[in-house]
Amino acid sequence: MNRHEHWQLDPTLDFLNHGSFGATPRVVLAAQRAFQDELERDPIEFLAPERSLNPKLDRVRQVMADLVGANASDLAFVRNATEGVNAVLQSMPLQAGDEILVTNHGYNACINAAEYVANRSGAVVRVANVPFPLRSADAVIDAIEREINERTRVLLIDHITSPTGMIYPVDAIVDLAHQAGARVLVDGAHGPGMLPLDLNALGADYYTANHHKWLCGPKVSGFLWVAPQWQEEVRPTVISHAANRSQPDRSRFLAEFDWTGTYDPSPILALPTAIDFLDSLAGDGIRGLMNANHSKAIAARDIVVDALGIEVPVPDAMIGSLVAIPLPMTSQSPVQGEMLQQRLRECYRLELPVVPSPAGDAWLLRMSLQAYNDLDQVHRLTDALSRELCLG
Ligand SMILES: Cc1ncc(COP(=O)(O)O)c(C=O)c1O
Structure with a gap:
């Protein structure tokens, strides 16, 4: 694929970091701009929920619900996964002595949200230490099993x-948590567009995700799926009109999340264009694209681990299109973690993160592979790594 035809990415850059903020195709940005123009031509008609906005949001909600195997009535829009996690945790009736269980691979912003609500209520955040590298998904279950207990309210x-780019065995974790009487909040920031989802079958209590990462939607938008039994409880982080004004055609859950004050709904409204575009890229639609991205990620990882002379860190089945590779750095290596990331960008025009491992005992190179990436970029990366790390 000629990536510059469809994406605006800087042609002088090897962009291997789709995972951080995504990258939005030209056709999707054009659709977003068209919605913004329409809004500015007739702001009240476009933005007043009871006029044309609610029906427009509901159409997108149905598209998303079909994509992720959910009922549209369970799917609210949020700006991003951080907001979804905050809304759920801040709504939970936690008490002193309750525990929130997280893992050491969790996203810092979301762990902070857990710490925040724990500090307010006297609850405690407990951490399950999942090893990395690992040989099987059982290591994730074992780590959680060791820490879950009768005080755990939510995982x-x-x-x-x-x-670390690992796919957690969410269905097994949900079973384990429910047996222990705890709810499960899945931070699926990278889920939609990377993996096929069936939220009704998954059985979690809450699932939040971003549209701007692997669905290539405009920045910013995401969703929060809440199981029907918790929808009365979950409130947005911003309270607005719907708290005391019911709407005839929707639950308070949807009405409150759909309007948290004046905002630009164009990233949500352009989402079907993004999904159609991704669907058109591979013979068998978006599922074909996910498979192709996975195969490319595995091929890319193999090129890098071969060049570094290290073992594959995680089984292929636990990888989607994001891979993390431990770097063979010692305290004698000429460059260290963040410095390497900076040099890759400044000296080689390679954009990808180098992050500390969850245990803090290694530096990880994290590569994302989307439709616009090719393996030539990965070969340029290994050439750069060989020089920077003085390999062979
Ligand atoms: C697992 C995970 N959760 C949450 C986020 C936060 O995404 P956002 O900043 O869009 O809320 C990220 C972002 O990379 C992530 O990787």
Whole structure:
């Protein structure tokens, strides 16, 4: 694929970091701009929820619900996964002595949200230490099993971990948590567009995700799925009109999240264009694209681990299109973590993060592979790594 035809990415940059903020195709940005123009031509008609906004949001909600195997009535829009996690945790009736269980691969912003509500209520955040590298998904279950107990009220787990790109065995974790009487909040920031989802079948209590990462939607938008039994309880982080004004055609849950004050709904409204675009890229639609991105990620990882002379850190089945590779750095290596990331960008025009491992005992190189990436970029990366790390 000629990436510059469809994406605005700087042609002088090898952009291997789709995972952080995504990258939005030209056709999607054009659709977003068209919505913004329409809004500015007739602001009241466009933005007043009871006029044309609610029906427009509901159409997108149905598209998303079909994509992620959910009922549209369970799917609210949020700005991003951080907001979704905050809304759920801040709504939970926690008491002193309760525990929120997270893992050491969790996303810092979301762990902070857990710490914040714990501090307010006298609850405690407990951390399950998942090893990395690991040989099987059982290691994730074992780590959680060791820490879950009768005080655990909620597990906050990633679907795909941010620093290490691992797909957690969410269905097994949900079973384990429910047996222990705890709810499960899945931080699926990377989920939609990277993995096929069936939220009704998954059985979690809450699932939040971003549209601007692997669905290539405009920045910013995401969703928060809440199981029907918790929808009365979950409130947005910003309280607005719908708190005391019911709407005839929707639950308070949807009405409150759909309007948290004046905002630009164009990123949400352009989402179907993004999904259609991704659908058109591979023969068998978006599912074909997910498979192609996965295969590319595995191929890219193999090129890098071969060049570094290290073992594959995680089984292929636990990888989507985000891979993390431990770097063979010692305190004698000429460059260290963040410095390497900076040099890759400044000296080689390679954009990708180098992050500390969850245990803090290694530096990880994190690569994202989207439709616009190719393996030539990965070969340029290994050439740069060989020089920077003085390999062979
Ligand atoms: C696992 C995970 N959760 C949450 C987020 C936060 O995403 P956002 O800043 O869009 O809320 C990220 C971002 O990379 C992430 O990787």
